[in-house]
Amino acid sequence: MSDQQFLEKAINLAKENVKVGGRLFGVVIVTNNTLIASGVDQALGKID
Numbered sequence: 001m002s003d004q005q006f007l008e009k010a011i012n013l014a015k016e017n018v019k020v021g022g023r024l025f026g027v028v029i030v031t032n033n034t035l036i037a038s039g040v041d042q043a044l045g046k047i048d
Contacts, residue, residue, distance in 0.1 A: 006030050013040050 001009075006028050013026030017040035025041035 001033065001035070006035070009035075009038065013038060017041065 010026040010028045013028070014024045015026075017026060018024050022044055023041045027037075027039055028035060029037040
């Protein structure tokens with residue numbers, strides 16, 4: 001994947017997170033062109 005594709009993946013994660021009530025935050029961790037981890041901000045969904 002290219003840097004642009006990884007960036008688009010992070011953006012798409014953030015957009016999907018907003019759809020389920022989360023914040024506009026997505027992250028991908030990449031090393032040597034390999035996706036190591038990805039995630040979103042889950043703080044709002046975990047508040048009691």
